[in-house]
Amino acid sequence: SQQFMLNHYHTNDEINGMVLELAASSPFVTASSIGTSYEGRPLTIVKITTPSNDRSLVKPAIFLEAGMHAREWIGPAVIIYFIAALVNNYNVDPNVRAIVDHFDWYLMPVSNPDGYVYTFQWDRMWRKTRSRTEEQDVSSRRACAGVDPNRNWDTHWGERGASHKPCSIIYAGQEAFSEPEVAAMARFLMGRKSRIKLAIDFHSNGQMWLTPYGYTRRYPMDFEAQYMLAVDATDELWKVNNTIYIVGSVANSIYRASGDSIDWWYDVAGIKYSYGVELPGKGYHDFILPPSRIVPVGVETFEAIKYMALEVMREAVERE
Numbered sequence: 001s002q003q004f005m006l007n008h009y010h011t012n013d014e015i016n017g018m019v020l021e022l023a024a025s026s027p028f029v030t031a032s033s034i035g036t037s038y039e040g041r042p043l044t045i046v047k048i049t050t051p052s053n054d055r056s057l058v059k060p061a062i063f064l065e066a067g068m069h070a071r072e073w074i075g076p077a078v079i080i081y082f083i084a085a086l087v088n089n090y091n092v093d094p095n096v097r098a099i100v101d102h103f104d105w106y107l108m109p110v111s112n113p114d115g116y117v118y119t120f121q122w123d124r125m126w127r128k129t130r131s132r133t134e135e136q137d138v139s140s141r142r143a144c145a146g147v148d149p150n151r152n153w154d155t156h157w158g159e160r161g162a163s164h165k166p167c168s169i170i171y172a173g174q175e176a177f178s179e180p181e182v183a184a185m186a187r188f189l190m191g192r193k194s195r196i197k198l199a200i201d202f203h204s205n206g207q208m209w210l211t212p213y214g215y216t217r218r219y220p221m222d223f224e225a226q227y228m229l230a231v232d233a234t235d236e237l238w239k240v241n242n243t244i245y246i247v248g249s250v251a252n253s254i255y256r257a258s259g260d261s262i263d264w265w266y267d268v269a270g271i272k273y274s275y276g277v278e279l280p281g282k283g284y285h286d287f288i289l290p291p292s293r294i295v296p297v298g299v300e301t302f303e304a305i306k307y308m309a310l311e312v313m314r315e316a317v318e319r320e
């Protein structure tokens with residue numbers, strides 16, 4: 001079984017190394033790249049599923065991704081935990097076996113690798129991508145690097161809840177999908193849109209399990225189903241360490257965020273269960289969660305994921 005060291009936060013190179021090693025040693029696991037970042041780094045994705053004898057069988061899929069915001073280190077660490085948990089518990093936990101047999105799992109630990117590397121080398125609190133444009137910030141008359149990848153999606157892009165100033169931490173970019181990292185993820189999702197039943201964008205912090213929309217306080221058509229599933233899943237999560245999550249839409253629970261990931265995932269890719277999760281901490285620890293929290297957060301969050309996957313599986317059976 002795969003023993004990942006989860007007692008510290010891994011660098012981008014370490015994560016890619018771990019993933020490649022695992023893919024080489026496990027028939028369940030494939031690693032590939034869905035594109036290239038602005039600075040030329042691979043956008044690594046891990047696929048986990050039981051190899052099927054029936055090659056024509058097309059499985060439903062689950063997409064879990066983190067690291068869109070560079071400084072939110074607990075997200076990538078939790079995705080690594082999920083990868084290990086799915087592989088290691090296959091022979092131990094019948095529920096894990098069921099969901100690995102049933103779904104293609106796509107896990108992307110670091111969706112903004114340039115930003116992630118920058119937080120290790122230069123500025124621990126960097127949030128955005130590292131793209132550079134000539135455009136000057138009108139108010140500060142400076143040129144600033146980076147676009148907020150969670151304001152760069154092509155749904156209500158650049159409206160309230162995003163900025164047109166390059167130096168802002170919520171800069172929407174010069175146009176929707178200006179960021180190669182965001183465009184690559186969109187392309188990946190569009191190619192599998194009818195198969196993806198559940199998609200989660202992991203951020204931190206605040207302990208919130210969020211539904212669309214970010215751009216408006218109106219609720220999406222599937223809100224009730226999204227809300228109920230998240231409430232039940234975060235109840236399972238709570239049982240592990242008594243960590244309390246708030247469930248609600250982005251705009252109603254935090255603030256308006258236009259051009260954010262899950263609005264596009266839901267409205268354009270048509271993924272009914274699209275969530276944005278704000279992992280721990282809450283308050284004091286903010287983004288700098290001690291590494292001793294990686295495993296407890298991984299364990300509790302995996303319980304919510306397992307619950308959601310099983311429920312989505314059941315829902316599909318009921319519809320048949």
Ligand code: 0X9
Pocket residue numbers: 069072150201203204205210214250254257260261262263275276277278
């Ligand atoms: O502002 C954001 O992008 C999110 N908060 S954070 O502190 N992680 O920056 C809130 C928006 C949540 N929306 C999605 N995750 N799509």
Ligand code: ZN
Pocket residue numbers: 068069072203204
């Ligand atoms: Zn974030």
